Amino acid sequence: MTPCPKCQGRPVSGFMLVNRGDGDCTLEPSRGCSVCGGTGEITEAHAAHYQTARRWRRQRIDVGTDTLRSAGQRWGVSPAVVSKAENYGIGDPWIFERMAAELAESTESEAQRA
Numbered sequence: 001m002t003p004c005p006k007c008q009g010r011p012v013s014g015f016m017l018v019n020r021g022d023g024d025c026t027l028e029p030s031r032g033c034s035v036c037g038g039t040g041e042i043t044e045a046h047a048a049h050y051q052t053a054r055r056w057r058r059q060r061i062d063v064g065t066d067t068l069r070s071a072g073q074r075w076g077v078s079p080a081v082v083s084k085a086e087n088y089g090i091g092d093p094w095i096f097e098r099m100a101a102e103l104a105e106s107t108e109s110e111a112q113r114a
């Protein structure tokens with residue numbers, strides 16, 4: 001396991017009032033991190049997927065021609081699946097292989113232009 005790269009191992013983002021439905025409210029830590037699910041750490045494989053996905057997302061936004069929808073169409077999945085993968089590093093391993101391959105391709109074509 002490795003510290004979560006999103007919350008840096010500190011998934012508690014604050015406190016929230018929880019209504020117990022019996023007239024009582026309690027103040028509980030809010031575990032808002034959607035990458036680690038509030039545990040503060042993730043597996044090495046998940047961390048690698050997350051890093052790949054964040055690089056892929058940055059490039060997708062920088063280039064500005066690819067969208068969650070177009071990537072989903074290219075890979076045969078819904079935009080929601082692409083979104084979950086790029087934001088949280090969560091998804092089937094082949095998605096991150098595709099992201100890594102697309103990153104490598106674009107690095108190559110940049111090198112050819114230079």
Ligand SMILES: [Zn+2]
Pocket residue numbers: 004005006007008009010011033034035036037038039040041
């Ligand atoms: Zn986290």
